[in-house]
Amino acid sequence: MKNLKYMGLLMALVCIVTMGFTACDSDDDDKDMTPPDISSEGLTANPINCQEYQRGDVIPFLYLFTDNQELGNFNIEIHNNADHHSHSTEADDDDHGGSECEDDHDHDHDAEDSDAPYWIYNESFEIPSGQRSHTARLDIPVPTDIKPGDYHFMIRLTDRAGWQQLKAIAIKIE
C-alpha cells in the first residue's frame, strides 16, 4: 500500500519538476506583439478619403509609419472601386461606407472612355532597417490612358516581426 502511494507521488513529482524546469526560461520579454501603425500624425497626409486627382497628375503620397520595435516594408496598391466594395479602415468611416464620398458622380460619363483599362498599380518599397519611425514620401504619377472613376488606395505595412497593418482610402480619378 505504501509502495503505490510513493510511486504515484514520485510520478507526479517528476511531471511537476519537468514542467518547472522548462517554464524557467524568460527569453520572450522582447517579443514584438504589436502591429505597426499607419498614421497622419504631425503631417498633412495624402491621399485622404474622397480626395480627387486628375489623369496626368502626380499623387504626392505622404504618411507616417511607426512601430514599437522595427519597421519592415510597405506596399501600395491602387485598384478600381466601380462595384463599390468597401474597406473599413478609415477613421471617419462612421457607417463603414468607405466608398461613399459626398459628390458621387453617376457613371454615365465612363462610357466615353470605355476602351481605356482600369488603372492597376501595385508596387512594394523597402524601408531602411532599424527604423521605428519612417515618413514615407512617394510621387505616384497618374497615367493618362486609364478609365476615370472611383478607386481604392491601399497601404500595406509590415514590421520586422511579420505583423501587418492595412489602410484603405477611397479616391476619385477624373
Added chain:
Amino acid sequence: MITLLLAATLCMVEPEDTTVTLDAVTVTGQQRRDYQMRTSQTTVQVSSEFLNRNFAGSLMQTLEGIPGVKAMAIGSGQSKPVIRGLGFNRLAVTEDGIKHEGQQWGDDHGLEIDQFAIDRAEVIKGPAALLYGSDAIGGVLSLYTNHVPTEPLSGSVQIFGRTNNEQLGLSAKIGGRKGKFFFRANMTLIDYADFRVPTDSIQYYSYWIRLKDQRLRNTAGCERDGSVMVGWQGYNFHTDVRVSDSYSKSGFFANAHGLEVRLSDIDYDSSRRDIDLPYQWVNHLKVLSHTTWRNDALSAELNLAYQNNLREELSEPVSHGYMPKPDNSLERRFNKSTYTAVGSLRYEHGRHTLQGGVSGEYQHNRRDGWGFIIPDFETGSVGGFVMERCALRDNLILNAGLRLDYARTHIHSYLDWYATPVGSAKVYQQRSADQRRHFTSLTWSAGVNYSVGQWVMKANVGKSFRVPIPKELGADGINYHIFRYERGNAQLDPEESYQLDASVSWADDTWEIEVEPYLNYFPNYIYLSPTAQYVEGLQLYHYTQARVLRYGLEAQATCRLTAHWQLHAQGEYLYARQKSGEKKGYTLPFSTPWSADAGVKYFFDKRGDGFVGLNAHIVGRQDEIVPPEKPTDGYWTLNLSAGKSFRLKGSTALSVAMHADNLLNRRYYDHTSYYRLIDVPEPGRNVALKVGVEF
C-alpha cells in the same frame, strides 16, 4: 481472441444431459484496466455508444468532448482534427489501419470520411510513428468501419439535423451474414444551408462586410457517401474487401475568398441553400482489402488499399498582377492517387509478444487550374518496424520498438501559364524547380505499463518523424484563400519529435481519475513564418525550421454519486514555444488556450439507456499569439445533451440523441478556428438531433 478460446474450451467440456447446479458467480470487470494495460501510449477508446450519445453534427465535433482532442472549424460547418494542438499533416487519420490520404495541408480542406460508417474509434495522443510511419507525429485518429455482422440481417436507419446551418441528413446501414460469408453496405446523404453566426457584420482584411440575416453567405453544401463490403470470416482466416466513396461539395464564404474581395454580380443572398462560386467539391474513392490469419501463437495481417482523392476549387476569374483574367473558373484541381500496403506479423510466446511489420505507400499527385500553390509530385515510401512486449509480471509490462523508413519525393517543375515582363523580354516564370529528395528516418519508442490495486500507470518515450510535404518543399505562389504569398524551402529536413508522456489513473466504485502529462521537443519543426517582405503585392510567408518545445496535460475526474447521478470534470493545458529561428520566443499558430469542463449527468435507469446531461465549458483567454493572429478573450458556454433508447418489437430499437450547444446564445471567438482570422464568431445556440432505428 479470448472469446474464441473461451468458446473452444466450453465446447470441449459439454456434459451429457446432467443437471449441474452452479453457485453464485461473481464477475469482476477488468475491461478498463485491461484496455489501459494494452499499450503504454496514452490512448482513448471511443465506442459506438459514445459516438451515438455525443452526436454533434460532424465526426470531429462529436469527438471534441475527449480531453486533448479539438475540432478546428474550417467553415461550412466542417472541421479538421487536432490532437494536443497538432493537426494538418502532423496527425494521421487511419481507416481500418490504412492512412487516409487527401490534401490535409489545406486550411479549408475537411476530412473526407463518412462519420456514420464508423463503428468505433481510437485516439492515440502522441507520436505513433512506430506503427504508422510518417505523419503520426502529433497523434493518430484510428477509425474502424469493419465490424463483422453476426446476425443474418441487421441494420439501422438514422435521420439527423442541426439548427445552426439547417442541416438535414439520412444515413442507412445494412449488414448480413450467411454461413461464413458476410456483407455490409451503407449510405449517407447530408444537405446544409448557409452557416449562421451571432453578428451582423464581419471584418476581413480591412474590408467591412455586412451579413444578411446573420448568415455567412455561400457556406451551404452537401455530402453523399456510400460503401459496400463483402467478406469471409473463418475460424483462423478472415478476409474482406470494402469499396467506399465520399463526395462533398461546399461553398467558400463568398466575401473572404479570392484575389480581391469584390461584391460580385452573383446574387448570393437569393437563397440560403444554393452553392455559387466560389466553391469546392471533393470525391474520395477507397478500395480496401483486409486479410488476417491466426492460430494460437501467430497472427498475420495484410492490408492493401487504393485511394483516389479528386478535388476542385472553383472561383470567379479575376486578373492579378501580371496574370490576365483566366477564361474559366477552375482555380485549383488536385488528383491524388495513393497505393498502400501494410503487412504485419505477431508472435505470442509465454510472456513475450513480438510484432513486426512492413509498409509501403506510393502517392501520385497532379495539379491543374489557373492558381498555383503546390506542384505535381510523386512520393514513394517504405518502412519496417519491430516491437517487443514483455509482461514481466501480470501487472508490469515493458515494451520497446524500432522502425526504419525510407522515402523519395520527386517534385516536378512548374512554369506560369502567363508571361511576366522581365526587363524588355516576356518570361514564363518558374514557380517550382524539378527536384528529387530522399529521406531516411530511424524512430523508436519504449514504454512501461504498471498497475497496482486501483492505480494504473503508464509512461512512454519515443521519437517520431515527418517527411516534409511537397507544399513545404516547393510552394511558390499566392494562396488566394488567405491573401498571402507562400514560398517553400527545398532544403527542409524531415521533422523529428521526441515525446515523453505518462498517464496516471485511479479508480474505484465511485471515482475515476486520470491525469495525462506530456513533454514534446522538436529539433526542427517546420513552420510557415510571416516575413516583412512583399512579393507580388502580398506579404511573404516562407517555410523555415526551428526548435520547438511543447508540454501540457489533460486531467479528468468522474464521480458516480448514486446509480443515477454522475458528476464529471476535466481540464487541459498546452504550452508551446519556438526556441530558435525567426520567431524565437513566440508560440505556434492556433495555440489552444486552457479549458475546463464541469458537468452533471442523470441516468434514468441502471442500463444507462436514457440520460440527460448539463455541461459548462470554460475556455481561458489566449494571449499566446503569432502574427497575424489577435488575442482572443476567454468565454464559457452551457451545453445540454440527452439521449434515450427504446426497445421495440423483437430486436428493434429506437434511439434519440440530442445535443444543444451554447444554450445561452453567447457570442464568442474560438482562437483555434480558421475563421478567427476573419473575425467570425462561433455559432450561437445550436441544436443537433438524431433519431435512429436499429433492427
